Amino acid sequence: MNDGDVSKQIQQMVTFIHQEAEEKANEISVCAEEEFNIEKLQLVEAEKKKIRQEYERKAKQVQVRKKIEYSMQLNASRIKFLQAQDDIVNAMKETASKELLRVSDDQNAYTYKKLLQAFSDDKNAYNYKKLLQALIVQSLLRLKESSVLLRCREMDKKVVESVLEDSKREYVEKANLRAPAITIDKVYLPPPPSGSEQHGPSCSGGVVIASQDGKIVCENTLDARLDVAFRQKLPQIRKHLFG
Template sequence: MMAFIEQEANEKAEEIDAKAEEEFNIEKGRLVQTQRLKIMEYYEKKEKQIEQQKKIQMSNLMNQARLKVLKARDDLISDLLADAKQRLARVVKDSARYQALLDGLILQGLYQLLEPKVLIRCRKQDLALVKSSVQKNIPAYKAATKKDLEVGVDHENHLSPDIAGGIEMYNIDGRIKVSNTLESRLDLIGQQMMPEIRVALFGANTNRKFMD
């Protein structure tokens, strides 16, 4: 009887051990699978973060490269305009050409102001040329506008000798100014022709929709 009870107890213990082992293996497998999924999710998230960082870095590098290209283009255009300003001195050396240029600048200034009295300021060395131009332009202005005009040339205050040439023109109280120095005209032309200059130097911008 004791042997039978002992055998039953051993069988029951083995059954319990087997069931416990089975449950342990099942739980272990579940935990392993859960942790494996967590690890996979973690590394997938890390991979996405790295990929996103790569895209951001690439975008930053492309933007930096684009800015460098734009700066290089702007520097080239600035150098071209600076070279053009240096060449203005050649125009002034040709007295006949410079006189004709002054005639046009002064007459244009008169039309821009449309004032009955104006004062012209120029470089000291250009006084004679400006006076001559004024005498020629007053009749042309009166004929075109049917208005009287008095033009004075400033003998006290002169434009800087460092500029290439041209004039500045003021109304009688000095509140309105027309700058027709050679440098200011070159700057204006440079601004107006900037789209054409860029196309000539770098080709047409395929991304640009408007040209004004």
């Protein structure tokens, strides 16, 4: 084999090796491109998933905030509504409380008639004097003590003194017990409210009777009676006004 043949054979081998290397390089390049594309898609999908999760999380936060704000606004509206109802009911009570101040005026006979229907058997006689007597008798019947202490407004003292004996007799008839000893307390109930002291202690009338030891107290003032009636009738008042 001469040098030409050897050189030709070597050139063929070199060409073959180059061709095989190029094919291998192309194969590696294709595989690398495929792996790159797969990895890129995986990374893109992973990032898309993160973005979707973040969006869903923020969307839920927005929904929660909206629900909280709606609930707060709803509660605030309910509070305002209930406050408005309370204002109306309290205004009614305030009006009734002002009406009580007219009870000590003997000219308001209709009011006495309504009040005495709950206290007295005499439906035809009604004035503040009769009302005080009815309140005293009712308190005595509640306590049934042999000796009691009576507290009234200073302006009502003479009227109270004038009905004590009649009150005792009525008590004896109804309770079938001995007449109790009644002592008028030297500490008086507050006077009716005046224009200058609307929020101070006041009393529209009536009496407070207690046992001598002070352990049992029957508060039978007109204001106390109004409070009791108001609490008892409050459900009916609300139903009538607001349904």
